[in-house]
Amino acid sequence: MSFLLQQLLLEPQRILALDNNQLTHALSQARSSRLLGSLACEMQALGIDKQLPQTVDRHFDAARLIHEKQKRDLRYDTDKIQLALNSVGEKMVLLKGAAYLLAELPVGRGRFITDIDIIVPRHRIDAAEKALLNFGWQTGDIDPYNDQYYRKWGHEIPPLTHSKREITLDVHHNILPPTAGPDVNAGLLFEQLIEIQPGIFTLSWRDMVIHSATHLFHEGEFHHGLRDLWDLDRMLRDFPERDPQFWEGLVSRARELQLTGSLFHGLNYAQQVFGTPLPDGILEETGSWTRAGRKPLMDFLFLRAFRPDHPDCKLPFTGLALSLLYLRSHYLRMPLYLLLPHLVRKAWMRQFEKDKEETH
Amino acid sequence: MQLLKHLPPDEFSRRLSQGEIPLRIGPYVYNLQSNLSGVAAGIRTLYPDFTLAGPDDFVDYNVALLSRNALQRLRGEAEFLFDMKAPFDAIPIGQAYAFLEWGMNWCVSLHTNEYLKLHAAVVSRGDCAVIMPGTPGAGKSTLCAALGLRGWRILSDEHAMIPPNTTDVVPLCRPVGLKNESIEVIRRFSPDAVLGPVSKETHKGVVAHMKADLHPASHDTKPLRAKVMIFPRYARDEPQQLSPRRRSDSFILAAYHSFNYSLLCETGFEAMKTLIENIDCYDLVYHDLDWAIGAMDGLPDVQGEQ
Amino acid sequence: MTWRTHSKGRLYDANESTVVYFDSYSGDTHLLTDFAGFVVQQLEPRPLTTEELMHRVADSVDPDDIADLAAALTGVLEELVALDILTRD
Numbered sequence: 051m052s053f054l055l056q057q058l059l060l061e062p063q064r065i066l067a068l069d070n071n072q073l074t075h076a077l078s079q080a081r082s083s084r085l086l087g088s089l090a091c092e093m094q095a096l097g098i099d100k101q102l103p104q105t106v107d108r109h110f111d112a113a114r115l116i117h118e119k120q121k122r123d124l125r126y127d128t129d130k131i132q133l134a135l136n137s138v139g140e141k142m143v144l145l146k147g148a149a150y151l152l153a154e155l156p157v158g159r160g161r162f163i164t165d166i167d168i169i170v171p172r173h174r175i176d177a178a179e180k181a182l183l184n185f186g187w188q189t190g191d192i193d194p195y196n197d198q199y200y201r202k203w204g205h206e207i208p209p210l211t212h213s214k215r216e217i218t219l220d221v222h223h224n225i226l227p228p229t230a231g232p233d234v235n236a237g238l239l240f241e242q243l244i245e246i247q248p249g250i251f252t253l254s255w256r257d258m259v260i261h262s263a264t265h266l267f268h269e270g271e272f273h274h275g276l277r278d279l280w281d282l283d284r285m286l287r288d289f290p291e292r293d294p295q296f297w298e299g300l301v302s303r304a305r306e307l308q309l310t311g312s313l314f315h316g317l318n319y320a321q322q323v324f325g326t327p328l329p330d331g332i333l334e335e336t337g338s339w340t341r342a343g344r345k346p347l348m349d350f351l352f353l354r355a356f357r358p359d360h361p362d363c364k365l366p367f368t369g370l371a372l373s374l375l376y377l378r379s380h381y382l383r384m385p386l387y388l389l390l391p392h393l394v395r396k397a398w399m400r401q402f403e404k405d406k407e408e409t410h
Numbered sequence: 411m412q413l414l415k416h417l418p419p420d421e422f423s424r425r426l427s428q429g430e431i432p433l434r435i436g437p438y439v440y441n442l443q444s445n446l447s448g449v450a451a452g453i454r455t456l457y458p459d460f461t462l463a464g465p466d467d468f469v470d471y472n473v474a475l476l477s478r479n480a481l482q483r484l485r486g487e488a489e490f491l492f493d494m495k496a497p498f499d500a501i502p503i504g505q506a507y508a509f510l511e512w513g514m515n516w517c518v519s520l521h522t523n524e525y526l527k528l529h530a531a532v533v534s535r536g537d538c539a540v541i542m543p544g545t546p547g548a549g550k551s552t553l554c555a556a557l558g559l560r561g562w563r564i565l566s567d568e569h570a571m572i573p574p575n576t577t578d579v580v581p582l583c584r585p586v587g588l589k590n591e592s593i594e595v596i597r598r599f600s601p602d603a604v605l606g607p608v609s610k611e612t613h614k615g616v617v618a619h620m621k622a623d624l625h626p627a628s629h630d631t632k633p634l635r636a637k638v639m640i641f642p643r644y645a646r647d648e649p650q651q652l653s654p655r656r657r658s659d660s661f662i663l664a665a666y667h668s669f670n671y672s673l674l675c676e677t678g679f680e681a682m683k684t685l686i687e688n689i690d691c692y693d694l695v696y697h698d699l700d701w702a703i704g705a706m707d708g709l710p711d712v713q714g715e716q
Numbered sequence: 717m718t719w720r721t722h723s724k725g726r727l728y729d730a731n732e733s734t735v736v737y738f739d740s741y742s743g744d745t746h747l748l749t750d751f752a753g754f755v756v757q758q759l760e761p762r763p764l765t766t767e768e769l770m771h772r773v774a775d776s777v778d779p780d781d782i783a784d785l786a787a788a789l790t791g792v793l794e795e796l797v798a799l800d801i802l803t804r805d
Contacts, residue, residue, distance in 0.1 A: 070468040074441075078472055081521075082493040105437075106468055112523040119673045119743075126742055214744075657730040662747045672743060676726060679738040679745065683728045 055079045055089075056323060059280060062093040066101055073106055083276045084162055086113040091160030117160050121151050127166060127217055128152060132249055134185035135170070138177045142250055143169050143243060145222065145261065149252040150281070153244075157284035161277075165209065165218040169253075171240060172223040179207055179221060187212050187219060225261045232308035239307075255289040255296055256303045263316025264309050276323070282316050283324040301335045310336050415458035426450050429474060432463035436566075436582030437631060439463045440514060443474035444506075446488060452507040452606040456585045456621050461629065471517040475510040477503065492517060501612075508609035508617040511587060515568050518582065519669045525571035525580060526681040527669040532565035532579050532636075533557045535712050539579045539634040541570045541689075542642055543667035546614075549644030549696070552592040555620050556699040557706070559600040563625035565634065574674070574681035577688045578633035585619035593618045599699055636685065637711040639664065642694045642702070650696045652705040660691035718805045719793055720763035725801070727753060739801050746799060752792045756801060763805070766793070 054076055058065055068076060080086040090110035093099045099107050132142045145167040150158030170178045183189075187210040192200075200208045205224040212219070224236040242254035253261060262285065266278040290296040304313040314336035320326040321333075414433065417425070425431050429443030431453070444450060463469070474491040477483045487500040490513040497516070501509050519527065530543040531554035544550030551567055558564040567586040570579050585606060588596055593616065596603050604621040623629060639660060640652075661682055665671040671678040690711065696702035706712060722741035729735045735753035737746045748756070758764060758772050766789070773789060796802040 070466050074469040074472070078493040082495050103468070105470070108522065108524045109470070112521060115523045115673060119675065122675065122743060656732045656734070658728065658732050658734040658736050658747060661728060661736045662745065665745055671745075675743060676738070676740065679726050679728075683726075683736075686728070687730070 055083060055085065055276070059085065059089055059092060060324060062089065062096055063098055065093065066098060077106070077109055081109075081113075084274055085277050085280060086110065087117040087160035087162050088277075088280060089160070090114045091117065095159070114160065117162060120163055123215070123217065124148055124151055124163070124166065127212075127215055127219075128250065130185060131166070131168065131182070131219065134181045134187070135168075135178060136249070137184070138174075138181040140170055140174055140178050140181070141243075143240070144250065144252050145169055145225070146265065149246075149258065152250060153246040153252055155285070156288045157281050159284075161281070165220050167220045167222060169222040169225070169236070169239065172236065175207060175221065175223045179210075182210055182219070182221070186214065190218075225264055226309075232311075234307050234309065255285070255293055256300050257307075259285050259289065259300065259316070260304050260307060260309050260313055264312040266312070266316060279316075279320055279323055282320045283326045286317070286320060286326045286328070297329045297332065301332065304336065412462045413458065414454070414460050414462055417462070419454075422454065423450055426453070429472070430465070432465075432467060432469055433457060434461040434463050434629075435514075435584055436571075437580055438470040438518070438582070439467055440471045440473060440517070441469040442510075443472075443476065443491075444510070445476055446503060446506050448503065448607050449475050449506050449510055452510070452619070455604065456606045456619055459623050459629070471514070471521070473510070473513055473517065475506050475513070505609040505612045505617075507607040507619070508587070508612050508614075511585060511619055514584065518569055518571075522571075523670050523673060525573055526671060526674060526678055526685070528570040528572070528664055528671075529568065529667045529669060530570040530664075531567050531586075532570045532581075533562045534565055534634050535562055535707070537634060538638070538711050539565060539636040540638045540640055540706065540709075540712070541579065541636050541664075542640050543570070543664055544642055545667075547644075548642055549592075550642050551586050551588055552595060552644070553642050553694075553696070553699065553702055555586045555588060555592075555596050555603070555622075556599055557703060558586065558620075558622055558624050559596075559603060560703050561625075562703075563627055564622040567622060569669075570636075572636070572681060572685055573633065574677050575684050576633070577636050577685055579636050580633045581631060583623050583628050586622045588618050588620055590615045595699070596620060637689055638709060639686075639689050639691045640694050640706070641692070642696065644697060645695050646697045648695050648697075650698065650701050650705075652692055652694050652709075655691045655693050657686050657691060661686045718763045718765050719759055719769065719802050720805065721756060721759050721802055722800070724760055725756070727757065729753065737801070739799075742800055744799075746801065749792075751788070752796060755789070755792055756796065759802065766790075769793075 054072065058076055065073070065076065077086070080089045086109070090099065090113045093110060094114065099110055102110075128142065128144070128148065135142050144152060147158070147161055147163035148166045150161055151163065189208055190211050192208045197208055200206065205227040206220050206222040210219040210221065224234055225239070226232060226234050239253055239257055242257060243251040244254055245251050252258065259282065262278065262281050266275070266282070301310065301313070304310045314333065317326075317328055317336065318333055321328055414422070414431070422431070426442060427445050429441060431442040432439050433442065442453065472493055474494070475488055476491060477488045482488065482500060486503045488503050488506045489496045489500045490498055490509050492513065528541065528543050530541050531550045533540050533542070533554055542550045542554065554564060554567050564583055564586065565579060565581040566583060568584070569582050571582060572579055588605075593605070593608070597605070606619045606621070608616060608618045610616050641655065641660070641663060664686070665682055668678070671682060674681065694702060694705065696705075723739065725740050726738040727735055729750070733750055734747050735750055737748050737753060737756060739746065754776070755769065755773070758769060764772070770786065770789060773785060793802065793804075797804060
């Protein structure tokens with residue numbers, strides 16, 4: 051039963067051959083990996099959704115409806131964000147899910163989003179924040195410590211919410227926190243933007259791939275590991291058709307951004323899990339001797355993380371692999387001297403909150 | 411067709427602990443798993459007349475209420491799991507049964523969109539269904555339970571599921587959730603009320619569920635025509651009355667009580683419009699259950715059905 | 717000044733003093749006075765100036781009530797802008 055979901059995403063017509071038990075598991079896996087919408091739309095694109103019994107297709111339909119609604123809301127919300135940013139002469143640059151959906155890319159097909167991510171140049175972030183606050187966005191409940199942490203060590207300001215909308219807005223000034231190790235020159239990102247609609251921009255195709263790979267290996271959200279890898283696969287199949295030179299400049303761009311490590315892992319695991327076609331030699335070009343030496347351990351960790359987040363698909367030690375990856379991810383983001391006080395402080399604050407509740 | 415009560419107790423316990431209790435509930439199959447005796451007892455008390463689906467049937471919702479490891483058992487905690495993931499924090503074992511029921515509601519509230527779903531109790535007399543949306547504390551569940559004990563059929567205590575562009579409601583009969591004083595009120599109201607485990611100190615106070623499939627047609631899956639929408643409100647110190655309310659207002663209030671009206675966009679608007687245009691809407695202020703039931707029995711749409 | 721709706725919405729008019737309006741741009745549903753509903757309906761086919769709107773409204777209002785009409789119309793238009801149903805150019 052394992053790896054069923056990966057097969058279905060690549061060849062949705064296989065679903066028609068599944069019995070009821072397998073269908074139960076397929077849906078359950080897709081739902082818990084946050085890929086139900088993606089699978090639903092892949093099926094719909096091939097017209098096979100209507101060949102399923104209605105009792106099964108209704109779940110795919112439910113996911114498609116959620117996706118459609120998110121896309122509609124996104125159009126409205128980005129209109130408003132654009133107005134706010136334009137009021138201070140800043141343009142709107144979308145990242146991740148919001149970019150995939152609004153640009154109508156195959157990677158956005160059926161994809162769920164939980165927030166809207168935008169990026170502005172670091173020296174403009176105060177102006178952007180003020181403008182957004184003027185247009186009805188507000189800083190959520192955040193204690194001064196966390197607020198300061200975000201602003202000092204993060205690559206974004208604390209998430210903004212809107213009184214009338216049910217979405218969170220993350221305003222970034224970089225794709226990695228300054229403490230993460232690689233010192234990404236975010237200014238470079240703004241030199242190659244793509245205007246997908248009048249006044250709406252995304253990163254370049256190459257930067258989108260590199261960012262997605264970076265996110266996958268630095269953010270510690272391995273429970274969406276398979277979804278993030280699916281994003282990469284979709285982009286790596288699509289972008290070379292939009293830009294015939296896509297592959298040629300990819301590695302040098304990653305080098306320029308100091309993110310070859312993330313790119314290597316992203317390409318490597320997309321290929322291992324989804325069979326993503328890669329040009330010959332590209333892994334060697336991104337990989338270094340030290341990375342090759344660490345590969346068996348990394349495979350042990352990552353290939354577990356990229357299984358659907360579902361008990362059908364757990365290899366032995368998955369829990370261990372996931373917590374090691376979580377540590378690795380935090381370690382990648384912050385030098386240890388920073389990491390420890392933050393975790394300690396967080397644990398202490400949780401305890402403090404609890405005590406407070408109990409004494410009330 | 412095998413009912414849950416036909417399973418010998420030891421086979422039931424074994425299958426429940428292994429997650430092999432697929433129950434047909436309305437249009438869905440829920441597969442249940444638990445390793446807690448309180449939960450097992452609750453299911454046996456409240457679901458004995460539900461049909462077991464076969465091992466080869468498609469399962470809509472895999473739910474579990476488990477104490478998963480030594481640490482959880484030591485702390486006396488358990489978790490609700492959907493697709494074997496925990497969407498909520500762990501809870502004390504004493505609240506486990508109530509949490510299973512909420513979790514089962516949550517599955518439908520969040521994961522289905524083939525119907526316009528209102529947060530409402532649905533009851534029927536003959537072929538006439540009555541939708542009763544309500545805010546927490548409005549007394550919709552108490553009234554729903556009382557109606558069930560006086561011969562009305564309970565279609566749902568939580569979800570009015572309306573296929574768009576119809577005035578039908580699809581039955582989804584599960585136990586009725588009673589809170590705090592309502593539990594005693596219903597016990598006093600009828601000695602026939604069968605109540606499950608009492609969960610104390612939940613975020614909603616004391617909670618117990620009442621067996622809801624009391625009517626011969628309780629397990630029919632055929633949709634019924636809704637002809638009336640009533641907005642109940644329990645008020646101890648106000649005069650009791652059943653009074654017509656405006657359609658435009660009722661539209662907005664029902665939309666407010668909907669889980670997916672907004673999500674369905676134009677489809678949701680048209681579905682609500684079709685419903686509201688074709689039914690009569692009322693406000694019901696009550697404090698005496700017998701009075702409220704009498705008033706509902708006397709409604710023109712209901713009377714012909716008796 | 718010209719007024720227009722963001723999008724073509726949907727209206728439910730049950731012949732009461734209020735109507736239900738679904739704004740397909742924001743996805744919000746509003747309970748509007750029948751007067752506000754009438755104004756929105758006038759603007760859906762094409763944008764209109766305040767004067768054009770006054771004419772249309774005056775035609776369908778009791779002459780006795782016309783005195784306060786301009787003020788009422790301005791108030792309603794402002795509210796509809798605040799709800800993001802209308803914009804002004």
